[in-house]
Amino acid sequence: MEKILVTGGCGFIGSNFIRLTLAAFPEAQIINLDKLTYAGNAHNLTDVASDPRYCFYNGDICDAELVDKIFCDEGINTVVHFAAESHVDRSISSPAAFIQTNVVGTFTLLEAARKAWSGKGEKCRFLHVSTDEVYGSLGEAGLFSELTPYDPRSPYSASKASSDHLVRAYHHTYDLPVLITNCSNNYGPYQFPEKLIPLMINNASHGKELPVYGDGGNIRDWLFVGDHCEALLTVLKRGMIGRTYNIGGDCEKLNIEVVRRICDLIDEMAGPLPSGKRRQDLIRFVEDRFGHDRRYAIDAGRIKSELGWEPSVTFDEGLRMTVKWYLDNRSWYKAILNGSCGPNSEQLFAAL
Ligand code: NAD
Secondary structure (H helix, E strand, O other): OEEEEEEEEHHHHHHHHHHHHHHHOOOOOEEEEOOOOOOOHHHHHHHHHOOEEEEEEEOOOOHHHHHHHHHHHHHEEEEEEOOOOOOOHHHHHHOHHHHHHHHHHHHHHHEEEHHOOOOOOOHHHHHEEEHHHOOOOOOOOEHHHHHHHHOOOOOOHHHHHHHHHHHHHHHHHHOOOEEEEOOEEEOOOOOOOOHHHHHHHHHOOOOEEEEOOOOOOOOEEEEEHHHHHHHHHHHHHHHOOOOOOEEEEOOOHHHHHHHHHHHHHHHHHOOOOOOOHHHHHHHEEOOOOOOOOEOEEOOOHHHHHOOOOOOOHHHHHHHHHHHHHHHHHHHHHHHHHHHHOOOOOOHHHOOO
């Protein structure tokens, strides 16, 4: 774990991972390759930017020449691959970027690793960070295990499924030392405000309407981002090469339950709205997303029993910390709305 190439390190999970890794491993050196798309924000890592163990390349994972050069110049022996287009709604309106980054970008990294690590496989690791959405949608019962057949339903999940297949193929064909994780929905600090939890926190704190898809009955299995990052470090340290690990929080919630809980937390922390109304009164049900998967839930038995990982933050604790973080860091959100590190507010709200 000396020279770690983190792709997409300026995004939500990548920035939390870099911060945790630098704090937990004094010997770790992190090379962050990020294209700074609308979702990437260099300010997410201001606190570690001057750490001599951290360096940043502003570039594209699809740029084979650049990726080869980074592997060679930096002596990369570990890859933690987060970089992706990650928002399902955007994949429905503009799928091309998802195929390019998620499929072609992953292929470019695999090729670079294959060339650079030829004969050194023992000491190297390629950890591909993927999603539970590759498994499709569940009915009222059942859980996704590592043996669940893939059944992606959106351009986003199909592009992630394709990348998982490529990573697995590079292990079987070229003996590349890969690990794959499929994780459920994350929440926590630094998540771009187009996703459900930060969107609701920010709208509710400003007294704006809270648009909830369909009847609000979609179910997601929520995991605090810090627990996901700990799981990734566990898989890097102790995971079996070539193996897939599902990661989840055993924490199924209806979307509407999550939104109501956020409203109550903001009423408690920020006080009532000037009108005296409760924030739950801001909830509006809107037309459902095309092909909206109804339920995701993860069986995380393998990573728990084989590697000893357990989530440490309950949903109540994690949501409280997250709401507090967004309320305490309004300048972070404002900078995104102003366009100084992301889209301007018009573009952002067009994407919601
Ligand atoms: P994010 O959208 O917040 O961040 C993605 C990052 O990748 C951004 O910094 C962006 O600038 C960068 N990027 C995009 N295209 C790039 C390219 N071509 N070259 C280099 N950098 C590029 O995403 P996230 O929520 O942090 O998710 C990270 C990974 O975790 C993704 O692969 C996603 O599929 C997976 N995942 C996310 C969740 C979740 O709930 N957020 C759950 C499971 C798995």
